Amino acid sequence: MTIEFSLPATLEAHEPPEARGLGRDGVRLLVGERGAGRVGHHRFTDLPSLLRPGDVLVVNTSATMPAAVPVPDSALVVHFSTEQLDGTWLVELRQAREPFRDGRAGTRYPLFGGGSVTLRRPFSTGRLWESDVDTGGRGVPGYLAAFGAPIRYSYVGRRWPLSYYQTVFGVTPGSAEMPSASRPFTSDLVAQLVARGVQFAPVLLHTGVASLEAHERPYPERFLVPRPSRALVAHARAEGRRVIAVGTTAVRAIESDGDDGWTDVIVTPSRGVRHVDGLLTGLHEPRASHLDMLAAIAGPELLCEIYREALAEQYLWHEFGDLNLILP
Incomplete structure (x- = not known):
């Protein structure tokens, strides 16, 4: 509607x-x-x-979960969205709290604490990606608890x-x-x-x-x-x-x-x-x-x-x- x-x-x-x-x-x-x-x-x-x-x-x-994790030495932030049945994750890339449209399949983004996200294929055009996630054995919730922050969109002016x-x-x-x-x-x-x-x-x-x-x-x-x-x-x-x-x-x-x-x-x-x-x-x-x-x-x-x-x-x-x- x-x-x-x-x-x-x-x-x-x-x-x-x-x-x-x-x-x-x-x-x-x-x-x-x-x-x-x-x-x-x-x-x-x-x-x-x-x-x-x-x-x-x-x-x-x-x-x-504190599902937003910055990419070191970059303006990019990875939003962890949803775990899939095969163990991959849907993630979204953001830059300056706006969608980042230039992701490419096969790109690996290092994360803090030795983690990384590697884009597999687009799930939705220009936004969500099916991705392999490496958290160094912590599991995603544990990793996010250590390194993540709450997802925040542009209308929320400060961190909470x-x-x-x-x-x-x-x-x-x-x-x-x-x-x-x-x-x-x-x-x-x-x-x-x-x-x-x-x-x-x-x-x-x-x-x-x-x-x-x-x-x-x-x-x-x-x-x-x-x-x-x-x-x-x-x-x-x-x-x-x-x-x-x-x-x-x-x-x-x-x-x-x-x-x-x-x-x-x-x-x-x-x-x-x-x-x-x-x-x-x-x-x-x-x-x-x-x-x-x-x-x-x-x-x-x-x-x-x-x-x-x-x-x-x-x-x-x-x-x-x-x-x-x-x-x-």
Whole structure:
């Protein structure tokens, strides 16, 4: 689905809400209700009052890796995206935080600590590469923990520690970028939701690099849906209770066939959704492929109204920005 709009720089979240004098849960929350066809404006701290006892939240337990590693004596940075089934990695090259388009198959880039990345073949034109990675026996997560930094795009003006890119649910390192819809949750807010009778279904999906300017279709990513979570979601739906995914990554995991592996599922309006009724997500770029998933859950008319309101009321975009809750 295409929603045409221009995103002014003033609506990009250039820093975490904590730097703006807010708590993690102090961001705004734009709520769209599909049945009623209406849009409402809230704070994220209102979430417990917006959910019902018996609602199930599907949450991603992937933790963020410091996935950006500079190439010594160069302006290049390697973004580690996604491990593939054959042990190779999808990587992206950046220069001055912009895509580097001049990579060539067979090129080896040395990395700090004796590591290296060797480009095999393009995975997507001018951006992602299938690559052989040498980390000196550390394993990629261990190597990144020693030498990496969080991926940072041009709209974020300064570096922030890795802790700013973690969520309260993240326990298994593996994501190149933060599953950001979960960022505003705090331990206290989770306790309020549990006290209200909201249930949680943990899933895992290690998300790769977004590269917002590319607007590409999703590529295979590692996922795991524990059987108790699958059963909880199925039971809730059978009883007519609402199942709400926290983030597009959680949708992709729970909508995948099977319990684990690499998922290439793409949620579109024509495919629809089979396991979720609603979605808590950030605000996405115009023409971004995620909008197809949102349209499948919200419907095109409500989704257009949500984005009209978000622009008119100056909500903030990107990983440190405001949130959008789509309810059935």
